[in-house]
Amino acid sequence: MKILIINGPNLNLLGKREPEIYGNRTFEQFLAELQAGFPQIEIDYFQSNHEGALIDRIHEAGFSTDGIILNAGAYTHTSIALADAIAAVPAPVIEVHISNVHQREPFRHHSYLSAKCVGSIVGLGLEGYRLAVEYLESYK
Numbered sequence: 001m002k003i004l005i006i007n008g009p010n011l012n013l014l015g016k017r018e019p020e021i022y023g024n025r026t027f028e029q030f031l032a033e034l035q036a037g038f039p040q041i042e043i044d045y046f047q048s049n050h051e052g053a054l055i056d057r058i059h060e061a062g063f064s065t066d067g068i069i070l071n072a073g074a075y076t077h078t079s080i081a082l083a084d085a086i087a088a089v090p091a092p093v094i095e096v097h098i099s100n101v102h103q104r105e106p107f108r109h110h111s112y113l114s115a116k117c118v119g120s121i122v123g124l125g126l127e128g129y130r131l132a133v134e135y136l137e138s139y140k
């Protein structure tokens with residue numbers, strides 16, 4: 001089984017800035033632990049700060065992997081193009097947000113992506129990605 005995790009803009013700064021909101025681990029550190037915890041699953045990772053690059057990767061992986069875990073960062077709240085990309089591919093997409101967006105500014109309360117995703121996990125920190133892998137492992 002193959003799963004792709006996609007992180008959007010500014011998530012390359014995880015563990016380096018704003019630890020009170022996003023924690024103090026880099027995604028690379030977390031990813032190594034996640035991969036070790038699921039040796040039976042190939043877990044790939046892609047991060048980009050560019051909307052078009054995220055869309056291209058969804059198009060590619062959406063036809064060749066068993067699932068996508070997507071934290072689109074702030075594009076979540078702005079991008080109809082990303083929503084269209086999710087809707088255009090057969091792979092199930094799980095939306096993840098590290099912070100509880102509903103406890104933050106009102107502009108973070110709406111996601112253009114949620115309606116196109118199988119489900120959303122918000123506010124559980126990096127644990128949300130692990131829960132999404134577990135869910136996809138049993139997804140039919």
Ligand code: CA2
Binds near residue numbers: 015022073
């Ligand atoms: O909570 C999440 O995962 C978000 O997707 C993170 C986005 C934010 O725009 C969304 O509303 C919610 C921001 C990512 C910024 O990541 C940083 C990480 C460390 C330091 C600075 C920014």
